[in-house]
Amino acid sequence: MPNTIRFSCAAMAVLFSIVIYAEESALTRANVRNVIDTLTELKKEVDKDNAYNFEEMTQVDAYTKSQAMQNKYLNILKRHEFADPNEWRETVMRVFIAYSAYKMQLQSPEMTAQMRQAMAQIESNPSLTDQQKQQMLQMMQQSNQSVRAFVDASSNDVEAVKPFVAEIDKTFGK
Numbered sequence: 001m002p003n004t005i006r007f008s009c010a011a012m013a014v015l016f017s018i019v020i021y022a023e024e025s026a027l028t029r030a031n032v033r034n035v036i037d038t039l040t041e042l043k044k045e046v047d048k049d050n051a052y053n054f055e056e057m058t059q060v061d062a063y064t065k066s067q068a069m070q071n072k073y074l075n076i077l078k079r080h081e082f083a084d085p086n087e088w089r090e091t092v093m094r095v096f097i098a099y100s101a102y103k104m105q106l107q108s109p110e111m112t113a114q115m116r117q118a119m120a121q122i123e124s125n126p127s128l129t130d131q132q133k134q135q136m137l138q139m140m141q142q143s144n145q146s147v148r149a150f151v152d153a154s155s156n157d158v159e160a161v162k163p164f165v166a167e168i169d170k171t172f173g174k
Contacts (some may be wrong), residue, residue: 001027026096029158032164034080035095039171041076099168115144
């Protein structure tokens with residue numbers, strides 16, 4: 001019995017930690033703003049840095065320039081409250097997934113109708129065997145599930161992104 005109690009306490013502690021982490025890691029509007037600002041600033045710097053012809057530089061000059069560029073990029077991340085490139089990358093991915101989920105929600109009725117129409121065309125196609133139809137329908141369903149899984153963002157993340165959709169469209173070049 002004591003082992004059961006210890007296990008239960010340990011399990012509750014782990015679950016409590018997960019809940020606290022999930023609450024602490026909610027995507028905020030400030031996170032979204034920082035992502036947009038960072039991407040905008042990084043794009044400008046990358047465009048400037050692409051003007052350098054590294055092939056014409058000596059190895060030492062090229063290495064020194066690349067180190068300076070890397071430091072400049074890291075400073076941009078830090079200026080926008082990202083501790084390191086991993087935190088920045090994870091936050092960008094969350095923003096992109098929430099943005100994609102929101103866009104998919106807007107297009108969902110149209111996409112669903114198109115999917116149904118395509119599936120009906122496959123089912124009614126006399127030149128396909130039953131096995132071919134089954135395979136094609138299965139592939140379409142798997143593809144649909146994959147797309148929906150990719151944009152499966154938390155509703156809190158989607159809400160944080162909504163006020164910035166037009167800016168994100170511009171930032172991501174949409």
